[in-house]
Amino acid sequence: MFPYESEVPALRLRSMNQLAVQPDRRWVIYWMTAFRRTRSNYALQFARDMAKQFDRPLIVLEALRVDYRWASDRFHRFIIEGMLDNQAACSKSGVLYYPYVEPQSGDGSGLIEALAAQAAVVVSDDYPCFFHPRMLQKAGSKLSSALIAVDANCLMPLRAAERTFTVAHSYRRWMQKELPQHIEQPPAPNPLDGRSTRTLPQLSKLPPEIERRWPRAALDALLSPDGMMQFSIDHGVGPGALRGGAATAAQLLEQFVEQRLADYDSARNEPDELGSSE
Template sequence: MPVPTARISALNAVPTRQDGDHILYWMTAARRSAWSYGLDHAIARARELGKPLIVLEALRCDYPWASDRLHAFVLAGMRANAARFTAADVVYHPYVEPSRGAGKGLLAALAARACLVVTDEYPCFFLPRMQAAAAALPVRIEKVDGNGVIPLRAAEIVFSTAHAFRRFIQKRCREFIEQRPAADPLARLDLPHTAVPKDILARWPAASPELLAGTPAALARLPIDHSVAACGEGGSEAATRALRAFLADGLPRYGDRNDPAASCTSGLSPHLHFGHIGAHEVLAALLAREAWKPARLAATASGSREGWWGVSPAAEGFLDQIVTWRELGFNMCFHRPDHAEYESLPPWARKTLAEHASDPRQVYTPAQLEAAATHDGLWNAAQRQLVREGTIHNYLRMLWGKKILEWSPDPRTALATLTHLNNKYALDGRDPNSYSGIAWILGRYDRPWGPERPVYGKLRYMSSDNTARKLRVAGYLARHAA
């Protein structure tokens, strides 16, 4: 099935070079070898022009918050990709920058001999700026949106609430729900053969097996932050295992997901963020488990969180997370380049925060917060989990953010601290979902709440005491003790 045209856009007006040597797929966000609209489109263009395909996956060393943790997770994905593309006889060039700026010119060198370049569209972090710079190259570049079930361009406005976006999804979902990338695009490729030119390999050699293995010694040689230790297991195989484990064990108990003792969340956020698995694969597996058919969709787009999909309550709850809330964040990032800035918060939230800017408050420095050195044991446990494991339990992450707002000298400092800690330590940081979660702490996608409180104003209030009364946290506190 061809990639829907709504998902393809040109980065520049350069025509396709018919006499080029190859098609270059510049893999930047969908870092996987299956269920990828970007890869599907690159293969389709290679077949159309009768040209070989080269896949470039590069990892620079100077992206913000570059660390052993983030590098190791990406490298695990590159290792899995190398195995899959090699088995399919597709040229795959995994390049890992050994020093700042060493990779400069690699894309241009491979693109200079290409008919065109295909890349992934991703509306967040440094990727839009990187691709905007690449648009100046004298080669056609086409970017492909494989971010979610609903194409980014299907929504022409920024949605300010989950309810409004949910209604939009329910109105439009039938157009897109059965459109999916190929589950095995590398099967029976039958493309012409090629190789990365020797002069390019000599200057930008492929990553060694040791480096792709992400060994401590290999990571230690890179100019990245070694204080943030590697954790978690990256790569498409690990992502698929996590999905299967969740569907078998976590999903039946998903109604208890707010309870830290239940351990029933999907754990898929890091894999989705790094593109080691895509939303379409997750959705297909979930709907297959539910024996779902399109006829089970509700007739009316009510915006309700329950009952519209026609699946079990647990599956409805998970779909609301991975479709509604996840893609709501992409909607904001796509339409608002300033999505990470304070000025992008709702006017009512900025107004109430300004009115309470001079309220007395207990203040911790960013360094104290990073070290989990507060008086609040539950908050400290959440911060330790973030530092050690690269994640925080979903419900406790909301509490974690609210207390940073409460303990910061002003809301702008709170936003900066939230962004830094999350992006430095969270495996799923630097993502539209991350920026949605951070901004939710400060009022995005929410409404004014009463009673009006010091520091918070009309923002939703959360406390550790109330959380401890609602949830079973004794085991969580023990697991994440100092």
């Protein structure tokens, strides 16, 4: 790993290829794929720090492919609602947020490669499930820039354990001993606050050849009543009652802390008491 200026613990960083960072290139990319939030996100924090270190604009690319397993109106809408929240957060900070929603399978191919060709470094999410590990490995072999995956999954870093735990109680003993040191290295609450981003060079849009080939998604239009019908996804699974996005998540957390946390230990397994964290 190259010498970097960031408070993100090294244990959370993983190089996905052997390419060196190139500080003289045009921008830094945060490729948001799994940790779709702008707060308490080690990956976004690290990307911001790289942009500051290299004095380059930061681009947040959040893309949604159309052919993931179980793709439906419910999942698509939930994710796009979250993209709206992320777009609003980035617009307040001056960071360029670029939402891309793939119209047809394969249309998004080449986008991250085009951005990486001018990137000092690409930072992405180190998520261990679904298609993400395979996608990261493939990207690492194809991109023409350094690709660094950042673990922002939870309080305990994925690679903190040096052995496999075969029974739960041995893991709990180890975790209770190890967790305090990691809690003392929390993510920045808001990596995009004004103090952190005001010195970054500004970028208002991508080069026209990129925006023409992969147009910026009109998120509000996609959330209109018929917005999902253009996609080849399962329209039989309709939108859920819960809105997606960080704003809704924050409201639910506040409600839980104020109304349910005090009795959670006794009420969480009592359906009639609505004591779970949902």
